[in-house]
Each structure stands twice: as C-alpha cells, then as structure tokens.
Amino acid sequence: MINQMQERYARHFNLKEIGLEGQEKLRQAKVLVIGAGGLGSPVLYYLAAAGVGTIGIADHDKVSISNLNRQILHTSADIGRKKVESGAEKLLSLNPEISIIMHDMKVTPENIAALLAGYNIVVDATDNFTSRFLISDYCFRLEIPLIEAGVQGFEGIILTIIPGETPCYRCLYPNPPEDRKAFEGLGIVGATAGIFGSLQALEVIKRITGAGKTIAGILVFDGLDGSFRNVKWSQRKDCPLCGQNPTNL
Amino acid sequence: MKVIVNGKEVTLEQPTSISNYLKSKGVEPQTVVVEHNYSVPDREKWEEIILNDGDNLEIVKFMGGG
Numbered sequence: 001m002i003n004q005m006q007e008r009y010a011r012h013f014n015l016k017e018i019g020l021e022g023q024e025k026l027r028q029a030k031v032l033v034i035g036a037g038g039l040g041s042p043v044l045y046y047l048a049a050a051g052v053g054t055i056g057i058a059d060h061d062k063v064s065i066s067n068l069n070r071q072i073l074h075t076s077a078d079i080g081r082k083k084v085e086s087g088a089e090k091l092l093s094l095n096p097e098i099s100i101i102m103h104d105m106k107v108t109p110e111n112i113a114a115l116l117a118g119y120n121i122v123v124d125a126t127d128n129f130t131s132r133f134l135i136s137d138y139c140f141r142l143e144i145p146l147i148e149a150g151v152q153g154f155e156g157i158i159l160t161i162i163p164g165e166t167p168c169y170r171c172l173y174p175n176p177p178e179d180r181k182a183f184e185g186l187g188i189v190g191a192t193a194g195i196f197g198s199l200q201a202l203e204v205i206k207r208i209t210g211a212g213k214t215i216a217g218i219l220v221f222d223g224l225d226g227s228f229r230n231v232k233w234s235q236r237k238d239c240p241l242c243g244q245n246p247t248n249l
Numbered sequence: 250m251k252v253i254v255n256g257k258e259v260t261l262e263q264p265t266s267i268s269n270y271l272k273s274k275g276v277e278p279q280t281v282v283v284e285h286n287y288s289v290p291d292r293e294k295w296e297e298i299i300l301n302d303g304d305n306l307e308i309v310k311f312m313g314g315g
Contacts, residue, residue: 039315150312
C-alpha cells in the first residue's frame with residue numbers, strides 16, 4: 001500500500017515544494033468545493049488526483065445535456081443523475097485513497113454555516129451571484145480561506161481570499177449586480193472554465209502545502225486576447241464586509 | 250492627456266468622468282466595478298470623478314459563471 005501510494009504521488013515527491021511532507025498535508029486536508037459544474041469539474045479532478053484526503057462536494061443539481069460542453073466530471077451516461085453522485089463516482093475511480101463527502105443541497109443562509117464547518121479551505125465554483133455572496137460572507141465570518149473564480153464566455157477572474165490578510169469579495173464587488181438574473185445562463189467556453197478551475201485547484205494545493213505565494217490581487221484573463229492581467233485591487237476602507245464599519249456582519 | 254486603463258496607456262481628448270469614459274467604450278456601468286487611483290469609489294461617484302493626466306483606472310467585469 002505504501003509503495004502504491006508512493007507510486008501515485010511520485011511526481012510530487014521530487015518537487016521540493018511538496019515532497020513527502022506536503023503530500024501528508026494534502027492527505028490531512030479537508031476541502032469543500034461548492035458547485036460540481038464547469039469550474040468544479042477541473043477543481044475536483046485535480047484535488048482528487050493530488051491526494052487531498054477529504055473532499056466535500058456540494059451541489060443540488062442533476063446532470064443535463066447542456067452541462068456537457070464544460071462540465072467534464074459528467075458524461076452523457078450521467079444525464080439525470082445527481083451531480084454529487086456522478087462526481088463522487090469519477091473521483092473515487094480516479095483516486096480510491098481519498099474520502100468524498102456528498103452534500104446534495106443548495107446553499108442557503110440557513111444551512112451554510114453547518115456546511116462549511118470543519119473544512120480548511122472552500123472553493124467557490126458556483127454559477128450565480130446569490131450563492132457567491134453568501135459563500136464569501138460566511139467564509140469571512142468563519143475565517144476560512146476562499147478561492148473565488150468566475151467565468152463568462154472566453155474570460156474569467158480568480159482571487160484568493162484569506163480573511164484578515166487580503167481584500168475580500170465585497171472589496172471587489174460591494175454588492176451583487178443590480179440585475180443578477182441577467183448574468184445567469186450566459187455563454188461559457190468549456191476550456192475557459194477548465195483554465196480557472198485548474199487555477200483554483202492550484203491555489204488550494206499551494207495553500208495546503210505552503211508552496212509559493214497565493215495570487216495577489218485579482219488575476220483577470222481575456223481568452224480572446226490570450227492575455228492574463230494581475231490587478232492589484234485595494235482593500236476598501238468602507239467595505240460592507242471587512243471594512244471599518246461593516247454592515248454585512 | 251494620458252491615463253492608464255487596465256494597465257494600458259490611453260489618450261483622452263478632454264477631461265472625462267468615469268461614467269462618460271465607460272459610456273464612450275460601450276461599457277454598461279451595471280456590468281463592471283472600477284478602481285480609481287488604487288481606491289474603490291462608490292458607484293454613485295462615477296459621474297463626479299474626472300480622470301486626470303496620469304490617473305490609473307481598473308475596470309473589472311462582474312463575472313459569476315461557473
């Protein structure tokens with residue numbers, strides 16, 4: 001068993017940033033991925049492959065055919081199945097040495113605190129601003145690092161939010177867009193979600209192992225230009241969540 | 250007059266408010282947030298803030314898909 005484990009992670013062991021010690025940290029980590037869709041698919045695959053010991057998947061949805069241009073965790077044979085079940089099956093097939101916790105639920109103000117309890121890091125892979133603001137507010141309150149990413153068309157953004165250290169989600173977006181429904185169901189190229197889900201997984205692995213630095217500010221990608229841009233966003237003194245006189249606590 | 254918008258130098262013919270700059274670029278204000286000279290002004294101030302020579306403006310779209 002030990003030999004098999006060593007084989008599986010052999011390419012981590014010869015990285016000075018991970019090694020045996022980092023692999024053990026990954027094994028002990030508990031990471032929650034909210035959303036098993038376009039972003040969640042690559043996040044979950046890469047965290048499972050990397051040997052993150054406990055992975056929670058939260059999603060209330062079922063697989064539909066229109067998901068399959070980007071949600072590579074699911075296949076045509078999974079249409080109609082719960083995403084958490086379809087996802088758990090693939091991840092355990094990829095890496096049977098890890099534990100998957102299925103949370104077949106939609107996040108709400110009533111259930112989110114219980115959902116987040118016990119996890120070391122949260123990955124926001126949802127597809128709507130209502131969930132994003134809820135997740136960011138509660139991760140801040142519970143002091144849980146949050147890896148946020150959002151994609152649209154050929155573009156995307158990612159920011160790593162460490163409560164007390166970095167600007168928060170509301171420093172960037174103080175409130176949801178006026179017409180938040182207008183942002184739901186917009187076009188997404190699967191590969192764009194693949195890029196940002198992979199970046200989110202990398203941020204998780206770095207955070208757990210202590211490798212390198214987290215993304216400073218916001219990383220913005222324009223796929224049509226083929227360009228990444230690092231925006232050094234400031235912490236808002238009047239931020240409704242982490243500012244001097246918070247109104248969202 | 251030159252300002253830096255999203256890391257790139259942009260020449261403006263005349264002093265322009267943040268709101269008018271967005272309008273001139275066809276950007277719907279509700280779809281973005283902006284940072285002006287490394288601080289984040291309230292959306293309500295966008296009409297009052299005039300971009301000056303050397304100013305820095307970051308425009309980030311609302312992106313929430315996944």
